[in-house]
Amino acid sequence: MSANAGADSDADAEDIPNPGQRDLLAELRSAEAGYSGIPVDAICCGCKWVRVKRVTPEEAGLHPQVDPSQLDPGDVGSFKHVCHRCQTVTWWNATSVLTGLLTAEQGRGE
Numbered sequence: 497m498s499a500n501a502g503a504d505s506d507a508d509a510e511d512i513p514n515p516g517q518r519d520l521l522a523e524l525r526s527a528e529a530g531y532s533g534i535p536v537d538a539i540c541c542g543c544k545w546v547r548v549k550r551v552t553p554e555e556a557g558l559h560p561q562v563d564p565s566q567l568d569p570g571d572v573g574s575f576k577h578v579c580h581r582c583q584t585v586t587w588w589n590a591t592s593v594l595t596g597l598l599t600a601e602q603g604r605g606e
């Protein structure tokens with residue numbers, strides 16, 4: 497139909513901050529991120545791997561109805577999650593709260 501705009505790019509997520517070459521949305525959607533909770537960028541205390549994880553308010557010791565957009569990484573702090581490198585459940589430190597991923601994800605489902 498129309499001209500081919502952007503042949504090789506997967507550019508539907510361009511408003512998401514993407515440090516380095518990571519695909520944060522893909523990480524969020526992978527099973528290892530978890531199935532529910534607030535998306536955060538976190539670092540494994542065991543192997544220093546950085547991955548997107550979903551952390552529930554309960555896991556982070558927060559109010560169940562907390563507004564993710566009001567959270568700082570320090571509010572989330574440390575939480576336990578599985579690390580596929582360590583192959584165990586271990587501690588992760590949140591380094592940023594990825595509310596942009598939450599809205600990107602919710603904006604798609606319709």
Ligand SMILES: [Zn+2]
Nearest residue numbers: 540543579582
């Ligand atoms: Zn690890």
